[in-house]
Amino acid sequence: MADLHETFTEFNRIIALSSTKKNELRTSRNSIRKDIETYFDKNRDKHTVKFKGQGSFAMNTTILPISGEYDVDDGVYIFGKEEDKPTPNTAHNWIFKAVENRTNQETIDKNTCVRVQYAKSYHVDLPIYYKTTDTDNENFFDSEDIPELAHKTKGWIESDPYAFKKWFDEKAKDKNQLKRIVRYLKAWTDNKSHLNLPSGMVFTILAVNNYVSKDRDDESFLETLQGIQKSIDDTRHIWAKYECYRPTVDTLENLLDKYSSETRKKDFLDALNSLITSGKQAVEVKSKKDACAKWQKHIGDRFPCSSINEKDEDVAKAFASPDLLRYDNKSA
Known part of the structure; x- marks a missing residue:
């Protein structure tokens, strides 16, 4: 029987993210985070913001697509009181204004996220969530306050992609x-x-x-x-x-x-x-x-x-x- 284990592991090296590319993506992601933090410091008295990576980049299962364009998902978590909760469109506008000049490419406001485009090589998607409690632990998550995703057409939707990441990491x-x-x-x-x-x-x-x-x-x-x-x-x-x-x-x-x-x-x-x-x-x-x-x-x-x-x-x-x-x- 033909043993192609080495061929498969070589294929994995071909399609997986290199250390250099990971560092480049993290640098871009962190710059975007800084833009958003600065915007909230200057413009939002009743809200704070934190971030959690999600999706394949956070789970280390990203591949180089045939198109050559990587996709990075970084969750933006807005914290505030229930009575200060913005509409999903308003939340999108805040994040859009914070990052619209990050690159010389067009920033896109989609239904489920704000997308920051880096030339043709990759983009960073920013899904936006709202939470009314902010715990002091590393993950700022608790079992009762499920994050809500800002969907421009469907409203606020319960969604917890970081919980999915934790599930996968354990498995x-x-x-x-x-x-x-x-x-x-x-x-x-x-x-x-x-x-x-x-x-x-x-x-x-x-x-x-x-x-x-x-x-x-x-x-x-x-x-x-x-x-x-x-x-x-x-x-x-x-x-x-x-x-x-x-x-x-x-x-x-x-x-x-x-x-x-x-x-x-x-x-x-x-x-x-x-x-x-x-x-x-x-x-x-x-x-x-x-x-x-x-x-x-x-x-x-x-x-x-x-x-x-x-x-x-x-x-x-x-x-x-x-x-x-x-x-x-x-x-x-």
């Missing part, structure tokens, strides 16, 4: 392989962007819930994919349910509802099945190059097949027995 503690599996899933969805596959949050939850630890990343990835399929693909598995619930607020929200139209669901589950079929073939063939081609057509050209050094005589030995057939690269 992924001492499990670097799990973080790599999440990155591989994100790389697959990025390569299949035309299918509008589920979000990174969905695949993060599905990966945690179905993670299979193995010595080899290719086997772990395949068996985790099979676990995901068995849990959600109700077209192929009788006990499956097409569901993915948040582990934190809102725990009643099935995140797969957004991907449940007949066409979108079929595209997703068929793509998942095709990836699994190729993965099964990849771990069974003898040639590493053949195995790599199986994965590459799903995960993308960045999957480093060209780095595989395989001698023809080694492959010939693997197929010395007449009843062993070599897969071609066109199946699955």
